Amino acid sequence: MSLEITVAAPFRGRGRESLAESEFVVALSLDRGWFSPDQAKRLVSVATSEGLLAQGEGDLQPTFDVESVEIPEDFAPAESLLQGRSVFEQVLDACVKAGGEKREAVAGINRLQRSLAVTVEAAAVLYAHRQGIDVRNAAERACTDLLDGK
Numbered sequence: 528m529s530l531e532i533t534v535a536a537p538f539r540g541r542g543r544e545s546l547a548e549s550e551f552v553v554a555l556s557l558d559r560g561w562f563s564p565d566q567a568k569r570l571v572s573v574a575t576s577e578g579l580l581a582q583g584e585g586d587l588q589p590t591f592d593v594e595s596v597e598i599p600e601d602f603a604p605a606e607s608l609l610q611g612r613s614v615f616e617q618v619l620d621a622c623v624k625a626g627g628e629k630r631e632a633v634a635g636i637n638r639l640q641r642s643l644a645v646t647v648e649a650a651a652v653l654y655a656h657r658q659g660i661d662v663r664n665a666a667e668r669a670c671t672d673l674l675d676g677k
Contacts, residue, residue: 530604544588547587
């Protein structure tokens with residue numbers, strides 16, 4: 528996943544397990560030239576909402592093993608990463624990453640949505656949960672979006 532690669536790069540480049548947000552922004556914008564500083568700050572928000580970054584006491588920490596992420600030499604992230612993904616897209620990606628078939632997951636989610644008369648996001652979270660896939664971050668985001676009227 529390119530968002531995971533993009534988030535891992537500053538930590539790998541600096542050889543550290545946590546970075547100040549300003550260091551993370553500098554690594555993405557000035558060091559790598561991938562984004563403007565404002566775009567890099569937006570990426571922090573997107574990565575945090577998707578559960579890839581945790582914000583501690585002034586520092587950012589990845590929530591995954593950055594050493595296990597391969598960063599291709601010619602990698603350059605797409606600007607579309609800054610838009611983030613919907614809860615449905617996050618959950619579907621998690622299902623596929625866990626070894627499920629995309630078409631099967633979409634069909635199962637659609638069946639749940641119809642039978643339970645719930646939102647596609649709720650159906651996706653329930654489907655993943657029933658498959659034993661941890662999608663807590665997406666579930667929390669879906670709840671927040673519902674409460675905020677999004």
